[in-house]
Amino acid sequence: MTGALSVTAPVAAQVTAIEASLLAFVVLTALATAFARDVLAAVIIFGAYSLGMAALYVFYRAPDVALTEAAISAGVTTVLLLLTLAKTTRIDHEAAFESVNYPAAGAAAFLFVGLLLTMDAIPAIGSPNAPVWSNPDVTQWYLAETYAQVHVENTVMGVLAAFRGFDTFGEAIVVFAGGIAALIVLRREVFA
Amino acid sequence: MTLVDATLVAGYTVADVLLYAAAGFAVLAIGMLYRAVKGPTMQDRVLAVNVLGTNTVVILGLLAAALGEPTFLDVALVYALLNFLMAIAISKFTVERGGVL
Amino acid sequence: MSDSDRRDDANPRDGGDLPPHRAVDRSGRLDSTERQGTPYTESQVIMPTVKVVAPFAFTYGLFVTFHGGGSPGGGFQGGAIMAAVVFMIAFAFGIESTRTWLANTVVVALAVGGALAFAGIGLVPVALGGAFLQYDLLPIPIKYGLEAVEIIGIAPLVAGVLMGLFFLLANGFALGGDGFEPDDPDESDAPDGGSGDGDAGGDSASPAAVADGGREHGGDA
Numbered sequence: 001m002t003g004a005l006s007v008t009a010p011v012a013a014q015v016t017a018i019e020a021s022l023l024a025f026v027v028l029t030a031l032a033t034a035f036a037r038d039v040l041a042a043v044i045i046f047g048a049y050s051l052g053m054a055a056l057y058v059f060y061r062a063p064d065v066a067l068t069e070a071a072i073s074a075g076v077t078t079v080l081l082l083l084t085l086a087k088t089t090r091i092d093h094e095a096a097f098e099s100v101n102y103p104a105a106g107a108a109a110f111l112f113v114g115l116l117l118t119m120d121a122i123p124a125i126g127s128p129n130a131p132v133w134s135n136p137d138v139t140q141w142y143l144a145e146t147y148a149q150v151h152v153e154n155t156v157m158g159v160l161a162a163f164r165g166f167d168t169f170g171e172a173i174v175v176f177a178g179g180i181a182a183l184i185v186l187r188r189e190v191f192a
Numbered sequence: 193m194t195l196v197d198a199t200l201v202a203g204y205t206v207a208d209v210l211l212y213a214a215a216g217f218a219v220l221a222i223g224m225l226y227r228a229v230k231g232p233t234m235q236d237r238v239l240a241v242n243v244l245g246t247n248t249v250v251i252l253g254l255l256a257a258a259l260g261e262p263t264f265l266d267v268a269l270v271y272a273l274l275n276f277l278m279a280i281a282i283s284k285f286t287v288e289r290g291g292v293l
Numbered sequence: 294m295s296d297s298d299r300r301d302d303a304n305p306r307d308g309g310d311l312p313p314h315r316a317v318d319r320s321g322r323l324d325s326t327e328r329q330g331t332p333y334t335e336s337q338v339i340m341p342t343v344k345v346v347a348p349f350a351f352t353y354g355l356f357v358t359f360h361g362g363g364s365p366g367g368g369f370q371g372g373a374i375m376a377a378v379v380f381m382i383a384f385a386f387g388i389e390s391t392r393t394w395l396a397n398t399v400v401v402a403l404a405v406g407g408a409l410a411f412a413g414i415g416l417v418p419v420a421l422g423g424a425f426l427q428y429d430l431l432p433i434p435i436k437y438g439l440e441a442v443e444i445i446g447i448a449p450l451v452a453g454v455l456m457g458l459f460f461l462l463a464n465g466f467a468l469g470g471d472g473f474e475p476d477d478p479d480e481s482d483a484p485d486g487g488s489g490d491g492d493a494g495g496d497s498a499s500p501a502a503v504a505d506g507g508r509e510h511g512g513d514a
Contacts, residue, residue, distance in 0.1 A: 018211050018255075021218035028222060032229045040285070041229075044237045047278050048228055051248040052221070054271065055214075058255050058264050063365035066267045067357070071370045074245075075274040075377035076455055079384075082285045083462040150428065151436040152362035160367065161439040165426035168442075169411055172450055176408045179454035187467040191457035192397040263364045266357065270374060273350045277381045280339050284384050 026052040035097045043081045050074050064156045196260055210258035217251045234286045245275030343385035351378045358448045368447030376455035388463045400457045407450025414442050
């Protein structure tokens, strides 16, 4: 965990105490979710993971994302996973943790190192030189023009519902299609 | 200059102190994670996640104050409400493994 | 659970000397007959608490939806919170009673109505000669156009689909028959009666599967 952050010294120096502790929490919960042998325990720990992620999103000033994480992950995903578990058989386990599959772990480590090597090319969080921020035609334009053009204070919602409205329509249809797909997979013709 | 920008001691502002307090709560969350992972019973895990949720609400509140963004408290409110849902869902699920839902 | 779902006479176990909540072996999954025969008194802690919390949570979902233009949130988050309130009620008062309270028509109307409203708001400017979702052609202020998409489009759609998924997963996989012909008991358990491990107690499962219960149903295949 700290190894991941101290690849380059400047990055490590910029990580504040709150970021370091929240990142440690998130990584630990993610690992525990992956290795927990009991599925119910994994679902519960995954709920804890979403708690850490929401706090991290808030710290990075993304309250819309944090709100989505809170509503979907804590409210909906846990409940739907529990309902699915209620329909399955429990296997009794001796061990608390899953045994490690070494070829899979090797592949994951390979991917991890590969992704780590690209980290130097990624701009630091909050850097004013990051392309997405400094480009005057995208982010700066939206920040300057959203209120003038669509009269809402929340730029995220302005982009979602107005400037990228057709994409949002597609997303809404994806959600709708997801419901229908669940009906087909579970071979029902009514929801309730 | 607002209250969070006021300097307390040795150049540390109120916002810094709030952020360090939030970091302390996050460290406590890691401690509580041990109970959620170790168990041994499901009731332990339910309680641990419930405490973690309350802890997160405190962290979110501290962050909202430190960053000077009162609207961030919306997220804390949502978490407080939905953490309750998570707790009752898991605790009712542990009775007969979902048989009484 | 509603009382109509309890079939105490169908309970094959006699856990007479055990307390009621220990009456069934916990190691294996309960089949539907055992599950519905399990005596269980509703929690006196959860129900009153949910009665108090649910209206506030629902109001907060409405706030997140309606106030998406000025604060974090929007239709997606608000719809998910409102659906979560329904989950909360279902966990407190039983999924079956909530299912009868919130009819399938309501869930489907929310989802379909939301999708149609979004498409309709988008297509009105097209009819007037503009582009899809060109808000300045709508006869209302631009801000209200955006809010309308979030409030009567996305929020009901998300809430309806999530509630539908909840009730659907609570029902489980339709055993016996193809699931699309609930009123035909003769053909119902021919194709895949041996798959064996699902809840046959849902209201659209075949009557034969419900009457047999999960165990016997899996046994004769």
